[in-house]
Each structure stands twice: as C-alpha cells, then as structure tokens.
Amino acid sequence: MSPALVVGVDVGGTNIEAGLVRPDHQVLGRRKAATPAGGPDAVLDTIEMLVGTLGGDPVAVGVGVPGVVHGGEVLTVPNLPGWIRPIDLATELTKRLDLPVALGNDANVGLLGEWVAGSAAGAENVLGVWLGTGVGGGLILGGQPFTGVHGAAGEIGHVLIRADGALCHCGRRGCVEAYAGRRAMEHTVGVMVGAGCVTSLHEIRDRYGKARLTSKVWARALAQDDPLAVEVFAAAVEAIGIGVANAVVLTDVDTVVVGGGLAEKLGQGLADRIATAAQPWLLARHARLRFIAAALGDDSGVVGAAALARRSGSC
C-alpha cells in the first residue's frame, strides 16, 4: 500500500504553489500558477485546478494564506485584492475537492514546514520571521505551534519598534513592517527617487521583466552594491533586528528562523545580519540565541501546509 499523500498549497501575493507531499515531508510533485486578482473565488478556482493537475490521489489538503486564519475561516487578507470580508475557505474548498482541508496563516505554515523538516527541526521554542511583501511570523512554544486566540500570534511584522514611527499598512505607526516589508521598502525607494536619488533597482526590475521590486531584484541590487538599495535594506534589517529582540524578550525563545522570499535569495547571510542588528537590543540571557535561514526554500510553505493537514486530521 502506498503511503497517504497530502497536498500542501502556499497562496502568496504573486504565485500559488501546490505540492504533493509524502508522510516523510518529501515533495513528489509541484505545480504553480499566478495568484489571480479576482478575489476569493478566483483563488479557489486556481487551487482546485492545481490540486487536480497534481493528481496522486491525496487524502487531504492544507493551505497557507497570507492573512489571519481562525477556525477554518480567513478573517483578513491585507495583501490580496478583493478579500474584503471573512471567508470560510476550508468549507468552500472541501465542497469543491471532496477532501478534508486545513487552513493556516502563510508564515505560520512556512515555519511549521521548517519545524517538521527544515532548519528548525527539533527546536522547542522558535520565532519565525517571514520576509516578503509584508513581514509575517510564527511561533513554536513549548514544543508546539502556538497561534493564539484569533490565529494571529507571532505577528512580528506588527510588533512596534518606535511609537509614532513610520506609518504602517495596518494603520498604526512604527511597526517592523513599516520599515521592512518589500511593500514598505518599495515605497521608500519611490519617495527617494522622486527626491532625486539614483538607483539601479528599477532598471534591474525592468530587465527581469517584473512589475515590482521582487526579492530577486533586491538580491541583485544588493549584490552590485547599489547605494540606495543598500541604505533602504540596512534600515529594514535594523527594524527586523529590533522587532525580533522585542519578541525574544517577551517569548524567551532560543531560535529564530528567517524565511520567505528575501531569505530564500539571501540565505544565512541575511539571518546573520539580523542577528547582528538584534544584538544591542537583547538582554544578556539571550546570548545563545540562534538565527538560522529557512532550509526548504520555496517548499517550506508547501511542506508546512501538508503538515498542517496531517496534524489537523487523521491522515
């Protein structure tokens, strides 16, 4: 008898990735499609299509979405157009696929992937920091994923570092994400260029045929020491470092995993830079705090979503 396969789906701001995952967390096959702009129904269509083309007779589906998820409902999805009210995505998908569906926040799910099969394997107390369009996060506490009352625990992106600081997408001021998300960094670059600064970021973006300053664009600009890219990125790393230190003071974890698109491109070097930025803000007792880059790359979300489905059901 073949082992039960589970599909893990990672819904991102740019792409939706789906993979067929074995019980040992190996990914057997992958499918990918652009995230449609048409709101929840279009996203459901895409997930249904991807699961169908993967085949493999899966017994369950896990899905990570870039929003707050609680009890099978997607409460808010700030980074996808058309998600204006809570959606019962799990019930909808179960109807379409005739399979049990588990739902989680994308960063929580990414951290879960790294925890079951990646760089955080075996760790008991972990903060995940997921760097993409926004800054997501997740927590493993006392050897278990911890998601809080509304499924929103670990939101490192909205940890405050400066009361009355920079305006954040969430409407508050001084959040980590106001300095460190790709959206915030792109906004800063736009303002600086408008004020006369010169940068190669937009030229690289156009050369790569991208609409936005993607992680790949940032990695390239940083590799060639573009001064504006270096400056804006340094401010982002500083904000992440302070926010992580703040989170570590509160949760007393000993492991920080850095994941998401930027971590995939920049690897352990980025984790090391965040460690250096966090250092002045940590208490003495946190001297042995480890900062490690996610190890599964693009797969952490897919592997984590599948693991979530396995943990939620009996498969």
Add this chain to the structure above:
Amino acid sequence: MSPALVVGVDVGGTNIEAGLVRPDHQVLGRRKAATPAGGPDAVLDTIEMLVGTLGGDPVAVGVGVPGVVHGGEVLTVPNLPGWIRPIDLATELTKRLDLPVALGNDANVGLLGEWVAGSAAGAENVLGVWLGTGVGGGLILGGQPFTGVHGAAGEIGHVLIRADGALCHCGRRGCVEAYAGRRAMEHTVGVMVGAGCVTSLHEIRDRYGKARLTSKVWARALAQDDPLAVEVFAAAVEAIGIGVANAVVLTDVDTVVVGGGLAEKLGQGLADRIATAAQPWLLARHARLRFIAAALGDDSGVVGAAALARRSGSC
C-alpha cells in the same frame, strides 16, 4: 485527615510575605518580614524563619522572587542588593526546610495565583502585567503557564516601545520599565523637582514614614490631583498601554491582568486606564481584549507560589 497545606512565599523588594495555603487556594495564615539587604543568605534566613513561625506542617514550599528563575536557580535579581551571581535557591531552601521547594519569578507566580484563584480564573491566554518597583509580567498560553527557555517569558517591562527612548535599568533604551516602574517614575520626579517642579509626593512620602515613593504614596498623590504625579503617572500608563498592545500583537492573548502594588492601590480604574492607552496601538481583531485588575491583592504572590509548588510536585 486534614488536607495537605503548602507554604507560598512572595519575596518582594520591600517585604517577604509567606502564607499557609489550602488545596482550594484559601490562605489560612500569613507572616511578613522586611526584605533584608544582606543578599541571598539573609533572604534564606528570613524565609526559614517565616516558614517556621507559620507552622501548620506544610508538605512543600513555593517561592516567588523578583528575578529570572530557571531550573530551581535564581539567575538574576536586578532589584535586590547582593544578588550578584546565580544562586541555587531551591536546593539551599530544601536543605534548610527538609521540604520540596519550587521557585518562580514573582510576576509569573502572581499571575499564576490570579489564574488559579483570582481574576484570570478559567482564561486560556493571558498576559500578566505586574506594576511595582519594576514592571514584571507573565504569560498563560494555550491554557498553561508559559515561561520560555530561561524562565524569562512575559517580561513586559523590557518590551521596547521606542528604539532609542529612555534609558532603562537593564542598560537598553526605550523599555516599558524605563517609563513605568516605580523606580523610573521616582527618578523622573527627582529630576523634575530638581528642575523646579513642585509636588506633594515627597511630603506624602514623609508623612507615611516611607523611604521611597511607594504605591500608597502614588495613590494618595493621584487622589489629590498632584499635577506632577498626574503627569508622570500618565506617561507611565501610556508606556504600559503601548507595551501591552505590542505584546498582544505578538501573543494574540485575549485577557490582560494588571497586578502588583500599584494595581492593588488603584484597582480596576488602573486596568481601565491601561486599556484606553493600549487601544490606539491594537489591531482591529483585538477589540474584545479584556483588561482586569488582579483580585487577590497582596495574596496573589502567596497563592501563586503555593500553586507552583503543588504543580511542581505531587502534593
């Protein structure tokens, strides 16, 4: 057969309180002594004396101390003189008393008391904020006390609210405690008076025969609308509100318990003020966050320390 009694001991910066506690968390008898300045040995002597005079044939002892506690060791005690290196307080006390001893951080233990028998009873996800000389804290997460890797989780006093803000006793800048602890408030008052401000705080202090601006002194000055007391205290409440909001974003708890000396004097009115201060810094999903004052007063530490001993052993 009489039910097994446990002694709970609450080591504070000013007094050490001990109580004989029944399994239903009722306190049968209390003893109190000034906290000696002679370091750990003198504190051990005082605890031994208090436990002896309480009598009652207890089966275990629980102790809350104002420092970081891990694995029976007191790692740091920033607010007591002479505690300059880690002390194995549990082993020492067990030797002296011939009883099992459990050790915890004072704010963690206070929150535990409120959780087993006070205002947080039955809550699954709680942040405790303990306002005294410093600002302590604790966490109940997923229906269990959570203390982290080094026993230091929930340190709301060292959650940062303004990178590069006011200098804190811990050596970092911008912690909640740099604005909100009694030590920090007293320092601010001293500077303001030196700069020409007028206040009744010192007169009240002298009238009460106190050496410092205690919670009772603050409560009196606030009750008579002393302008400087009102101003410094408002800044403290603002800092606590921002810090609590920051902690709630990260942990997604739905209950905040406000305890410690200042809460004992100011009650639910203080919890309500902190709620108001936190509001602008919370995300929409935290609308139903409850702020409640500790209900056990002076007893929360004693009851919590006893509960810690019961949870640690078989009694």
